[in-house]
Amino acid sequence: MKKISVEEFYRTKKKDFSLSVITNPKTLEKDITSQYLNRPGLAFAGYFERFAYKRIQILGETEISYLQSLKEEDQYNSIKEVLVYDIPCIIVTKGLSLPQQMEFLANEMTIPLLSSRLTTDKLYHSLRKYLGEVFSPSKTIHGSLLDVFGVGILLTGKSGIGKSECALDLVERGRCLVTDDVVKIFAQEDVLFGTSTNEYGHFMEVRGVGLIDVEKMFGIQAVRKQKRIDVQIELMPWKDTMDYERIGLGDNFVDILGVKIPIIYLPVSPGKNVAVVIEVVAMNHILKLYGYDAAKVYTQKLQKDLQKKAKLRHASIEGGE
Amino acid sequence: MIRKTIVIVNKLGMHARPATLIVKAASKYRSDFRIIKEDMEINGKSIMGVMTLAAEYGSELELVADGVDEEFLIKEIAELFVSKFGEE
Incomplete structure (x- = not known):
């Protein structure tokens, strides 16, 4: 099961979600294991059936004003009954001030308590999106990813078949490189996205030359950080016995992380301009979409x-008859 | 060089699917393969060529194979026509 520690979440997203920590830093050791969120209003009111305590709990104005409407003793009990659950993290929105006992009890139970300056609505949506990315199924595959006329082309094939050279050819023709050699793919709601695993930039190896920096060489317009993957093109050595597509009526599909995308088996032979063919594949894909x-x-x-x-x-x- | 005359016996004529079958079958052989219809002569290993013939039901074609395995090529292609490409 995927997980992310509250500490890592806070460290990487404190700016985006304008977060600050209320409880002591030791509480941040807890792990977030669900991509979903929960509003614990009913739990505070005493209804614990189906209380999704394993999710991050979001406290907005409704919850806070409810708690503040309670008598001190009831408030204490209400908060305590919720915090005895093994909650991964509580975030209060809009920078609202909390009932005093909340901080004390959260520290007691080592439940991280964070405050965000965003509105509940804004935080809810951004956080869901972020957690969706963190918890989405992903894998890395050997290949290159390019943006060709807005179509995300995943280029695969055996080592040495010429993926990198082909990617370079496309970049030279004005198309965009997302990543070469290793593509990190993740699926979100039936859409595949690909990105680089390398944080140093858009470097690639060209056989016989060594490493080159594509962004430095071709400029910022030649690179992209992430791209939706629309079509896979598998480069393969020309074989007389292989049945290559001749008309294009029946599309072949490949399943990546449960998402089906069209795949094209492209024979390569010396002197053949694969980059042009890939551009044609991309344009044909657009025409089909239209x-x-x-x-x-x-x-x-x-x-x-x-x-x-x-x-x-x-x-x-x-x-005639 | 061998020549053989055949008639299209499947109702739909030589549309995309039969054309693909012919081209794929012919491409397995080393011999040159041409198809002639009236005044049109095309390369039988080219899908566009074969479809350009627009050979309808009842029309007559001349198959011409030339090379080391010409007999086998003609035999397989002729069989495809006779079997109506698995159609009606």
Whole structure:
């Protein structure tokens, strides 16, 4: 199961979510194991059926004003009953001031208590998005990822087939490199995204040359940090026995992290300009998205033509008899 | 060089699917392969070429193979036509 410690969450996101820590820093050792959030209003009111205590608890104005409406003793009991649960983290929004016993009890129970200056709504949505990314299924694969006319092309194939050279060719033609060699892929709501695992920048190895810095060499317009993956292109050595797609009527699909995307098996041979073909794949993908499928259009025209000619032939034979 | 005349016997004529079958079958052989229809002559290993013929039901084609394995090529292609490409 994936998890992230509250300490890491706080360290990486304190700016984005304008967070500050209320309890003592030792409480931050707890782990967040769920990507979902919970508003514990009903729990404070004493209803603990289905209390999702394993989630981060968000306290907004509603919860705080409810607690403050209680008599001191009731307030203490109400908070204590909630905090005996093994809650990973509590965040109070809008920088609201908390009932005094809350901080004391959270420290007692070693539950991290954070304060955010964002509104409940804003924090809720940004935090869900962030946790969605943290907890989304992911894997790394060997390949390159490029943005070709806005289409995310995942380039795969055996080592030495020429992925990097092909990526370089595309960059030289004005397309964008996301990452070369290792692509980190994660799935979010049936969409695949790819990014680099390397934090040093857009470096790539060119056989016989060594390492190059693509951003330095081609400029900032030649690189991207992240891209939705639309099509996979598998480069493979030309084999006479392999059935390559000739018309393009039946799309092949590949399953990555439970998401299906079209895959194209592209034979490469010396002297063949693969970059141009990849641009064509990208443009054809866009045309298909816009509802124009060249293979379908052509074959339908042909079919119509064949039917018309067959009818004419039939008529002329009958007429001749 | 071998020549063989065949007639298209499947109702739909030589549309995309049969054309693909022909091209894929022919591409396995080393011999050159041409198809002639009336005054049109095309390379039988080219999908666009074969579809350009627009050979309808009942039309007549001449298959021409030239090379070391020409007999086998013609035999397999002719069988495809006879089997109506698995259609009606």
